[in-house]
Amino acid sequence: MRLFIAIPLPDAVKNYMEELQGNLHGSMSFPKKEAMHLTLFFIGDFDDVELIKNKLKSINHEPFSLTTDAVGVLGSTHFLRIVYLALKDSSELKNLVTAIEKTLPVKKDKPFFPHLTLARIKYLSEDERTVLKNTIQQINKNNQTIPFSVDSIILYSSELQKSGAVHTALETYMLK
Known part of the structure; x- marks a missing residue:
């Protein structure tokens, strides 16, 4: 089973992400x-789900x-892959990830890079890359920051389908 651990997002953040997505165009x-x-x-394929569930209970x-924070792009100059919404630096988040890793x-x-995926880029021409760069600069000039609370983490399964990955929450762990 393909597994990953994530923080659920509040509606205020999801709504803002949808608003940002409305500014992005291209493939x-x-x-x-x-x-x-x-x-x-991201755990990946792992058969012993109960082992993972039990380990996470000890966090x-x-x-x-x-x-x-600001909007950015992952990838090389000519092969952009992801448009993301960054998060302000957080020692608490780093500590949580370290506890999970241990x-x-x-x-x-790969090292942990906290980000919220806004879009996965399939292909952009040079002109479309320029438009994207300008769009992101404009978004970041009017940057809106949204604080939100983190009080749980979730173990998800992820099933790849033609329409995209389908995530199913397997277990929620409250932070305390």
């Missing part, structure tokens, strides 16, 4: 509102707050 796919989340740890972390029997191959 892109957009996560649906109900699928928006902050991925903390001891207090609730905390996060704040959205608890799980799976190791990450």
